[in-house]
Amino acid sequence: MTTATVKKIRRAFTGNEAGAExxxxxxxxxxxxxxxxxxxxxxxAFASFVANGKVKTExxxxxxxHSAMSATVGASAAGARAMTATSANGLALMWEIVYIAAxxxxxxxxxxxxxxxxxxxxxxxxxxxxxxxxxxxxxxxxSENSQEEYDNLIQAIRIAEHPDVLLPVMVGQDGFxxxxxxxxxxxxxxxxxxxxxxxxxPKNPLLDTDHPYTFGPLDLQDYYMEHKRQQHQGxxxxxxxxxxxxxxxxxxxxxxxSNFEEFHLEDAEIGMIALGSTxxxxxxxxxxxxxxxxxxxxxxxxxxxxxxxxxxxxxxxxLKGLIVLDRSDSFGAMxxxxxxxxxxxxxxxxxxxxxxxLIYGLGGRDMKVQDLEKIFGMMEKTVKTxxxxxxxxxxxxxxxx
Amino acid sequence: xxxxxxKKKRKIDIMAEMPERLxxxxxxxxxxxxxxxxxxxxxxxxxxxxxxxxxxxxEVASTIYPYTAWEVPFIHNAFENSAATISxxxxxxxxxxxxxxxxxxKKIKFVAFGGDGGTYDIGIQSLSGALERGHDFVYxxxxxxxxxxxxxxxSSATPFGAFTNTSPAGSCSFGKSQFRKDLTxxxxxxxxxxxxxxxxxYWQDLVKKAEKALAVEGPAxxxxxxxxxxxxxxxxxxxxxxxxxAVDTCFWPLYEIENGVFKLTKKIPDKxxxxxxxxxxxxxxxxxxxxxxxxxVIEEIQQKIDEDWQRYLKTNGDKIF
Amino acid sequence: xxxxxxxxxxxGGLILExxxxxxxxxxxxxxxxxxxxxxxxxxxxxxxxxxxxxxxxLKDGKMSGFNxxxxxxxxxxxxxxxVKCITMKPEEDFR
Numbered sequence: 162m163t164t165a166t167v168k169k170i171r172r173a174f175t176g177n178e179a180g181a182e183x184x185x186x187x188x189x190x191x192x193x194x195x196x197x198x199x200x201x202x203x204x205x206a207f208a209s210f211v212a213n214g215k216v217k218t219e220x221x222x223x224x225x226x227h228s229a230m231s232a233t234v235g236a237s238a239a240g241a242r243a244m245t246a247t248s249a250n251g252l253a254l255m256w257e258i259v260y261i262a263a264x265x266x267x268x269x270x271x272x273x274x275x276x277x278x279x280x281x282x283x284x285x286x287x288x289x290x291x292x293x294x295x296x297x298x299x300x301x302x303x304s305e306n307s308q309e310e311y312d313n314l315i316q317a318i319r320i321a322e323h324p325d326v327l328l329p330v331m332v333g334q335d336g337f338x339x340x341x342x343x344x345x346x347x348x349x350x351x352x353x354x355x356x357x358x359x360x361x362x363p364k365n366p367l368l369d370t371d372h373p374y375t376f377g378p379l380d381l382q383d384y385y386m387e388h389k390r391q392q393h394q395g396x397x398x399x400x401x402x403x404x405x406x407x408x409x410x411x412x413x414x415x416x417x418x419s420n421f422e423e424f425h426l427e428d429a430e431i432g433m434i435a436l437g438s439t440x441x442x443x444x445x446x447x448x449x450x451x452x453x454x455x456x457x458x459x460x461x462x463x464x465x466x467x468x469x470x471x472x473x474x475x476x477x478x479x480l481k482g483l484i485v486l487d488r489s490d491s492f493g494a495m496x497x498x499x500x501x502x503x504x505x506x507x508x509x510x511x512x513x514x515x516x517x518x519l520i521y522g523l524g525g526r527d528m529k530v531q532d533l534e535k536i537f538g539m540m541e542k543t544v545k546t547x548x549x550x551x552x553x554x555x556x557x558x559x560x561x562x
Numbered sequence: 563x564x565x566x567x568x569k570k571k572r573k574i575d576i577m578a579e580m581p582e583r584l585x586x587x588x589x590x591x592x593x594x595x596x597x598x599x600x601x602x603x604x605x606x607x608x609x610x611x612x613x614x615x616x617x618x619x620x621e622v623a624s625t626i627y628p629y630t631a632w633e634v635p636f637i638h639n640a641f642e643n644s645a646a647t648i649s650x651x652x653x654x655x656x657x658x659x660x661x662x663x664x665x666x667x668k669k670i671k672f673v674a675f676g677g678d679g680g681t682y683d684i685g686i687q688s689l690s691g692a693l694e695r696g697h698d699f700v701y702x703x704x705x706x707x708x709x710x711x712x713x714x715x716x717s718s719a720t721p722f723g724a725f726t727n728t729s730p731a732g733s734c735s736f737g738k739s740q741f742r743k744d745l746t747x748x749x750x751x752x753x754x755x756x757x758x759x760x761x762x763x764y765w766q767d768l769v770k771k772a773e774k775a776l777a778v779e780g781p782a783x784x785x786x787x788x789x790x791x792x793x794x795x796x797x798x799x800x801x802x803x804x805x806x807x808a809v810d811t812c813f814w815p816l817y818e819i820e821n822g823v824f825k826l827t828k829k830i831p832d833k834x835x836x837x838x839x840x841x842x843x844x845x846x847x848x849x850x851x852x853x854x855x856x857x858x859v860i861e862e863i864q865q866k867i868d869e870d871w872q873r874y875l876k877t878n879g880d881k882i883f
Numbered sequence: 884x885x886x887x888x889x890x891x892x893x894x895g896g897l898i899l900e901x902x903x904x905x906x907x908x909x910x911x912x913x914x915x916x917x918x919x920x921x922x923x924x925x926x927x928x929x930x931x932x933x934x935x936x937x938x939x940x941l942k943d944g945k946m947s948g949f950n951x952x953x954x955x956x957x958x959x960x961x962x963x964x965x966v967k968c969i970t971m972k973p974e975e976d977f978r
Contacts, residue, residue, distance in 0.1 A: 191653045193653070223649070224688070227688070235614065235647035235650025239650065241653075369635070372901075373634045378898055380896050381626065384896075574929075575944055588909075592956060593958070626907075628898060629903050633901050791957075798959070799957060799959050800959075
C-alpha cells in the first residue's frame, strides 16, 4: 500500500493528547492508571474515550502506580493487550514490577511523560525517570514531538508483541515541553492503524482454564540464568524488529523511522547526540550554523534500549568532534547515561572523534537554540585545543563557567 | 436402588469429590497450616478458578521451577500486589468477555492469596484498592501471624506477647508489645458483600465461608488462621488442634460479616470457653510469658480477649457496616 | 532430571504443565510413617480434609491408605483421627 491511500487528518494535539489518540486507536483491552503530573492530561483524555464508548478498554483506576503496573502485569498475563502510563516518581514506585513485567515477557506498552525524579520534588522535564530503569529489560524510545509520540506508540505495540521479542516498551515524551505544547499531528485512519497493529493473540494466556499455566514461579540456581539468557535474546532480536517495524510504518504511513535520525550528519565535522525535544531545537541550531558555513550535524537518538551501538558508530566515526547531551546525571559515573553508552560504543574504533558530555536541562531548565549553537562552538574549540576532551560537565547550572 | 445408595451424601463426601487444586509434591513444611487452608478453601466451588498469590511460603513452596503444584491457572507477581494483580486479571476477563473473545457464559472465580505479611502489612494498600474498586474476587489471607518465609519476623498480625526473631523476648522485652490489627473489620469497612474470619481448626466452618465468599458477586475477604509449627514452636501433628484451641479460647473468634451484618458462626458458651493460658502453653513462642515477671502480660491478653468477646456477643446479629 | 537449555524452556518462567510437582516426591522427608488400621476406621474422612499434602488415598470415596510418595509424616491425620485408627511408626522400621 502506498502512502497516498492512507486516509489521514491533521489535528492540533498536545503530546498528551497525541498519546491518548494513539491509545484510542490501539484500543487496549485493559488500562490501569494512576494520576501523576504531567501524565494526567493523557489519562483524562483516555478516560473520556472510555466514558463515551470510543474504546472497549476496561479502565482500572488503581490506588498507586505500583498497583498500576501490577494490574497491568496481571491483565497482560491474563491474555489482554494492556497499557498504563506514568511519569517520574510514578515510574519509580512501579520499579519492582517494571522488572517483573520484562522478565515475565509481557508485551506491555507504556507512555512515559518524562519528568525529573525527586528530590527535591520537581514536575518538569528531564530523563532521570526512564534512564533509571535502562537496565530493566524494557525497550526504550524517546520522542522528539507529538507526532513521534503518536507514531512511536503505534509501532511499540507491534514491536512488543512480536514473537521474537515479547518485551515491554516504554515510549518517552518530554514532560510539559511536548506533553503540554500544542502541535500539528497527522492522525491516520482508525482502520489503517488497527490493520497495522493487528489483533493480539497471546500464546499462553492465564485465563485459559483448560490449560492451566503457572506464571511467576520461584526460579533458583538451576534455571534463573537460562531465563535471563532468553530475555537477553529477546532484546537482541528487538534490534531487527524495531528496524523492520519502522520501515513498514514508513511504507504505509509515510513517516520513516530507524534507531536514530541523522540530520546534516553525513558531511559534518562536529556532531551532537540528543534525545527528545532537545533534538528538535538542535535541528534549528544546526540549520543556523550551516547557514554560517559551519559543518555541524545532529544524531537524534530515538531508541535507547536496545542501544544501537553498531549503527551509531558507523554514523559518527567520521566526525572530528562529538558532543553528547544528557538530560540526566548518572552520579559518580564517567558521564550521563547516553554518554556512557556512546563512549562504550566508540571504544573499539582506532580513530575516534573527540567526545565531550554535557548534562543539561535537569528539572525542566530551558535549552534554547542559542545554547545549542554555543555548545557547538564549545565543541569546535575542544576539537582544536583538546581542552575539555572526554569530560562530562553540567551545562546551565549557575556557578559553573 | 439399594438402600445404601439412597443414603444422603455427607458434606465431607462432597468435599472429597471436589477437584484437588493444589497437588501433592509441593514443598511446604510437614504439618503446614497454609496448605491445609488452600486445599480446603479451593473446595468451595466447582467453577474454574484462577489464582494470584503474594510472595510467601505458599507461593515459593508450590512453584519451585520447573515444578508447579497448581492444577489451576496461577500467577505470582510480587509480595505486596496479589490483590492488584488479580484486579488486572479480572479486568482482562471482563474486557475479553465484553468483546466476545471469551464466551459470555464462561465463569471463572478469581482468588488472591497472601500471607499475613503480604496482606496486613506490605499488601494492605493494594488490597484496600481492589476491595474499594469492587473487583469480583475472593482475597484469602492465610494468617500464620508472622513473616514465616523470611524466618519468623513480627508482622502486624503477630499477637501480643509472641516471640519472633524481630520481637524477641529478653530481659527488657516480653515479645511483641502491640496487639494484632483487626484486618477482617478493616476489610469489612470497605462495604464489601462478604468478609469472614475462619480457622483451619474448624474445616466445616471454613469451607462454608469459602463457598459463600466464592458465590458472592464482588469482592469477598477471608482471614484464615493457619498455624505454623516452625514459627509457633509446636509439634507438627498439632496444627489443626492449635487452630481449634485458638477458637475455643476466643483468641480467634469465628465470624462473618455478610452485607454488613455481623454474625458469630461459632458461639463458645461461657463454661466451654477455655482460658488463654491453654493456647499460650501450647506454643513455644509464648514460653517466656510463663516466667514470673510476665504474669501481667498474660492477664492483659486475657482481658483483651474477654473484652473483645463480650463486644462480639453484643454485636452478634447487628448491621455494623 | 536433565537440565534444559535456554532454547528448550518456555520464556518468562512460564510452567506449562499443571501440577507437575507430583513428579517431585516429598515422601523422603518423612521420619514417621502413618499406618492405617482398617478395622477401626469409620470413614469419617477427617484425615482427608486435614492432610496438608493430599496424601490420603480414597477408593470409592473411602479411606484406603496413604500415598507414601508425598506423605511428609506430619502426623496430623493420626492426631485428628476421632477413632485413633492411624498410628505413626518410625520410618526406620520399614527400611
